[in-house]
Amino acid sequence: MASVVITGSTKGVGRGLANEFARLGHNVVISSRSEDDIVKATKEMNKKSEGTVIGQVCDISDKRQIEALWELAKSEFGQVDYWINNAGYASGQNPVHKVPESLINTMINTNSIGTLFCSQVAINGFRAQGSGNLYNMLGGSFDGKFLTPGMGVYSSTKASINILTKYLITENKKTGITIGSISPGVLVTENWLNEQKRLTSEEWANIRPMVSIICDHVETATPWIVEEILKNKKSGKRIAWMPPYRLAWRFMQAKILGRKRDIFTRYGL
Numbered sequence: 001m002a003s004v005v006i007t008g009s010t011k012g013v014g015r016g017l018a019n020e021f022a023r024l025g026h027n028v029v030i031s032s033r034s035e036d037d038i039v040k041a042t043k044e045m046n047k048k049s050e051g052t053v054i055g056q057v058c059d060i061s062d063k064r065q066i067e068a069l070w071e072l073a074k075s076e077f078g079q080v081d082y083w084i085n086n087a088g089y090a091s092g093q094n095p096v097h098k099v100p101e102s103l104i105n106t107m108i109n110t111n112s113i114g115t116l117f118c119s120q121v122a123i124n125g126f127r128a129q130g131s132g133n134l135y136n137m138l139g140g141s142f143d144g145k146f147l148t149p150g151m152g153v154y155s156s157t158k159a160s161i162n163i164l165t166k167y168l169i170t171e172n173k174k175t176g177i178t179i180g181s182i183s184p185g186v187l188v189t190e191n192w193l194n195e196q197k198r199l200t201s202e203e204w205a206n207i208r209p210m211v212s213i214i215c216d217h218v219e220t221a222t223p224w225i226v227e228e229i230l231k232n233k234k235s236g237k238r239i240a241w242m243p244p245y246r247l248a249w250r251f252m253q254a255k256i257l258g259r260k261r262d263i264f265t266r267y268g269l
Contacts (some may be wrong), residue, residue: 008087
């Protein structure tokens with residue numbers, strides 16, 4: 001079985017990916033900036049996992065902490081087979097000129113700088129091993145094709161990750177390293193819910209029909225994403241849960257066939 005490191009993995013999409021890898025019997029190293037979250041998550045996951053789950057505090061804006069995360073995985077499991085750069089922060093309630101300075105720093109330090117540092121550590125480790133698989137997490141409007149209101153700073157960080165991934169693919173040909181990216185779609189995470197709860201009742205009522213079409217639960221998407229990761233052997237692949245054709249089919253079901261989706265009742269929305 002493989003050993004997998006997933007950053008930012010005590011909650012949300014990262015936790016969903018970690019759950020699925022561990023369920024399949026793989027050994028997983030999770031991380032978070034909170035020791036309490038790590039203790040809680042590892043305890044819960046090891047109760048129902050075929051693989052072993054361990055964790056360590058890691059602020060990915062600090063490269064030394066990332067290197068320590070790599071060393072933990074290597075010392076416990078012998079090597080690192082998969083490294084998934086999932087840790088990130090999203091906020092999308094303001095146009096760029098109104099985003100607070102502290103929030104800009106958080107998103108850039110976590111999403112752009114953190115992913116860059118993690119990629120350096122993983123690539124150097126994989127080169128020393130002679131093999132490995134690195135995946136970077138993309139996000140909304142990373143390619144600039146569809147601009148989401150209020151997401152300018154966040155989307156710019158994800159665009160930087162997209163370009164970074166392309167460079168890593170080019171620079172690591174014939175090294176035994178597979179490099180790809182993940183587009184998880186719009187999944188209902190704790191952070192996503194917190195963002196929506198900042199909306200007024202009227203604002204939420206206006207967007208609810210659309211997000212009901214495009215959103216999914218984490219546990220719906222992550223098993224498929226993990227399956228695609230495990231079977232991929234080619235650099236450059238983008239694993240996309242909600243490609244344009246699937247999104248178009250969702251809208252057709254809603255608008256033409258009248259099939260309504262409402263996944264938010266369980267969250268009290």
